[in-house]
Each structure stands twice: as structure tokens, then as C-alpha cells.
Amino acid sequence: MGFQAHKTTTTLQSSATATSTQTTAQTITGQTTTGNGGPSGPHYDLNIHGIVQGGSASTSSNGHDIFVPLQGKCPIILSPGSFQVLDANCLDGSAALQLPNPVASTTTTTITTTYSVWVRALAKPGGSSSTTTCATDLTGALVCSTAQFVTVETRSNGKSVFSNVSSNLLFVSQCINGQLTRTSLFSSTLQNYFWSYDNNGLKLLQLRFYQLPTTVAASGTAC
Numbered sequence: 001m002g003f004q005a006h007k008t009t010t011t012l013q014s015s016a017t018a019t020s021t022q023t024t025a026q027t028i029t030g031q032t033t034t035g036n037g038g039p040s041g042p043h044y045d046l047n048i049h050g051i052v053q054g055g056s057a058s059t060s061s062n063g064h065d066i067f068v069p070l071q072g073k074c075p076i077i078l079s080p081g082s083f084q085v086l087d088a089n090c091l092d093g094s095a096a097l098q099l100p101n102p103v104a105s106t107t108t109t110t111i112t113t114t115y116s117v118w119v120r121a122l123a124k125p126g127g128s129s130s131t132t133t134c135a136t137d138l139t140g141a142l143v144c145s146t147a148q149f150v151t152v153e154t155r156s157n158g159k160s161v162f163s164n165v166s167s168n169l170l171f172v173s174q175c176i177n178g179q180l181t182r183t184s185l186f187s188s189t190l191q192n193y194f195w196s197y198d199n200n201g202l203k204l205l206q207l208r209f210y211q212l213p214t215t216v217a218a219s220g221t222a223c
Contacts, residue, residue: 039118043211044208046097046207048067066097079193110215113184116209123203128202135194170185
């Protein structure tokens, strides 16, 4: 399943404030924004639904939905390939998502991705979630990014807007002794990639994957 040229209509009742625990410079190439803050153009939609305890996952997600506990953690296992939800039900332990290798090119100072990830929180206000990109090294030790993405939903008179989180969700990034170490998804230096999704009452997180590059700082730069 690839990028689709379509428009999704959603009734907005709240706005989302998105922040990251580590600010990372990133630039977008060829971006035309829409009224919701995100780019325009073909994209793949992914919706992460928070489900109350005792609830169940839908069996008709059509490859665009993942169902997670409304409270608690969910590992979303990542594997390379065209965009597709492989396991939508994280209420029974874990979910699984397939997505393309994100890296198009690298230089000594920058990394440019083949696509970008944008997110916003929807549904009723008051919830929040955090997402951390993790993997294991070749010895089996767990390695998690320090560039955790946190989204918080708050009620206001404005719209819920998208934020670019490509640097958070497409890389395992760590700041070690003032130097950035950044590993892209599916790099052979790590293995068993996954997103650690920690939900604190957020009922809907909407992700959009756009066929637009994002450029981020490469490993070895100051942080």
C-alpha cells in the first residue's frame, strides 16, 4: 500500500499541542501547507485508537488503524516494505506496521528522508501519548531514542494541527557526550525496530506519511 491522493474529512472538536523532549532541526523540501498545518499531496493515513479496558479492536481496519490500550504501553513492531498494518490489535500484546526504508541520501552533516511523518491528536481533549523509537543492538541490548515524541491534546477554539515528527519516528537518536548518534529505521547497525507507544488517555492519534523529504542533522553533529 503506497501513498494515496485523497482527502480525509474529520470533525474537529479540539486542538493538539505537540512537543518533543529533544528539539531536532529538520527542514521540509517542496512543502505546501494546508489549513491543518500539514503538507498537501498524496499520503498514507494511520490512526492509532486508544481503547478502554475490556474493549475490543475492530476487525475492519483496512490497513490504516491500530488499536492500543487507552492507558499503558504498546510496542508497535516495525518492518520494511510498503505501507501496511500487519497486526492492528495491540490489546493482546503488540501491533505490527510495515513501512518503507526512510533514507534517501546522507552527507557528512545531513540525512534526507524519502518521506515525512506528520501527526496530530484528535477526539475528546485531555489525553496524551508519547512515542519512542527503539531497537536492539547486535548483542541484543535495548537501544531507545532520546528524541521521544510527546503529543498532548487540549481544548481550545482553534483547529488540531499537524506537526512534523520525522526526526523522532524514523530514527533512533541519542546524544552522547555532546555528539549526536542517529540511526535510521532498518539500518543494519541495529535490529528489531519498534515504536514504544505509551498512552495516557489519548483516544486518537492520526499519522500521515507524505511523499516529501525531510532533512535532519546527521550523526557526529553537536547536540
